[in-house]
Amino acid sequence: xxxxxxxxxxxxxxxxxxxxxxxxxxxxxxxxxxxxxxxxxxxxxxxxxxxxxxxxxxxxxxxxxxxxxxxxxxxxxxxxxxxxxxxxxxxxxxxxxxxxxxxxxxxxxxxxxxxxxxxxxxxxxxxxxxxxxxx
Numbered sequence: 650x651x652x653x654x655x656x657x658x659x660x661x662x663x664x665x666x667x668x669x670x671x672x673x674x675x676x677x678x679x680x681x682x683x684x685x686x687x688x689x690x691x692x693x694x695x696x697x698x699x700x701x702x703x704x705x706x707x708x709x710x711x712x713x714x715x716x717x718x719x720x721x722x723x724x725x726x727x728x729x730x731x732x733x734x735x736x737x738x739x740x741x742x743x744x745x746x747x748x749x750x751x752x753x754x755x756x757x758x759x760x761x762x763x764x765x766x767x768x769x770x771x772x773x774x775x776x777x778x779x780x781x782x783x784x
Contacts, residue, residue, distance in 0.1 A: 707766075
């Protein structure tokens with residue numbers, strides 16, 4: 650009896666671990682980008698958005714603004730392969746993304762923390778919207 654309970658528990662644990670691994674794998678796939686430049690930007694944005702922004706580490710975010718602009722410039726120079734009926738929308742999203750990064754850089758250089766906070770949120774949203782459109 651103890652052995653069958655042990656085996657049932659072990660089987661349940663293995664099934665749970667498999668489910669967790671499948672969910673993690675799906676999330677990893679969701680974060681893959683079609684263009685290396687988007688991936689590079691996201692690698693910098695992710696810790697800003699998920700760690701530094703919630704912790705209000707404005708100094709760290711300010712210090713990375715130049716690199717955000719450099720990586721944004723690489724994206725702005727991309728020639729995107731899109732369907733012709735989506736070209737205008739995607740170019741507008743790309744433009745909005747670029748403007749949002751430039752606004753963040755301006756706020757990082759001379760604005761108060763409140764302006765930087767708003768600009769990080771705006772930039773994150775613009776990036777996500779643009780990246781989703783070109784996936």
